[in-house]
Amino acid sequence: LMSGAKKTPYVDGSGLKNTLEREAVTWLQESGTLDISAMSVLMVCSVDRFGMAEALAKHAKSVVYGDLMFSLGIPIALHTWATTQRLAHLLLPIAVRLPFQWIYPTGEKQEQNTPKYTKYFQAAELIAGDFHYIKRYMPSDLRGKIILTNTITEEDTVELKARGVRQLITTTPVFDGRSFGTNVMEAVLVTLLGRRPETLTPEDYMSKFKELHWKPAVRELNPAVV
Secondary structure, eight states: OGGGOSSSOOOOSHHHHTTHHHHHHHHHHHTTSOOGGGOEEEESOSTTSHHHHHHHHHHOSEEEEOIIIIIHOOOOOBOOHHHHHHHHHHHHHHHTTSOHHHHSOOGGGGGOOOOOSHHHHHHOSEEESOHHHHHHHOOSOOTTOEEEEOOBOHHHHHHHHHTTOOEEEESSOEETTEEOOHHHHHHHHHHHHTSOGGGOOHHHHHHHHHHHTOOOEEEESSTTOO
């Protein structure tokens, strides 16, 4: 796909994952919107949300990293960011050679829900990361939970509300009832900045976020549920 793009820039969302998602966690803590420092967190997959994962490691009371469980099907929870990084360096050279559908929900699987590792969902106050992983494996009872993610549709919001989710926070802005993926939003930013993505720095992205007044979108779904 990338080799076919001769003139048009292409992006994968990593520019926003390194800036917007990292900043979102810091903003939630420092603005008083969430006291992440008092929360236990389930990060369903950290290697594809490295900025968010690093910020949560810095601010949260505790974090369970679900990379092995949700991406590779290995029933081992990781409890430190340092261990997760070490394993990533060892396993990623192998994992990236696997068929993509083995490690990430694609096609019809994105609409299927098969609860898995439920105890980690139940133990967490804040569930963070890629929504396709959350949607694929979340339990039916999410009463009182807070979800930090993006790529949410109106139908997803209705489903999370029905499962008892207290608060839904998306790192990307909501347009017409949905938040788009970091790849789409990064493409918008690159277009607005009018420069090749390889020339952009984190500071360029952050400056544009401030100009556009982009900040996490916080929605109360079941505010009375605790």
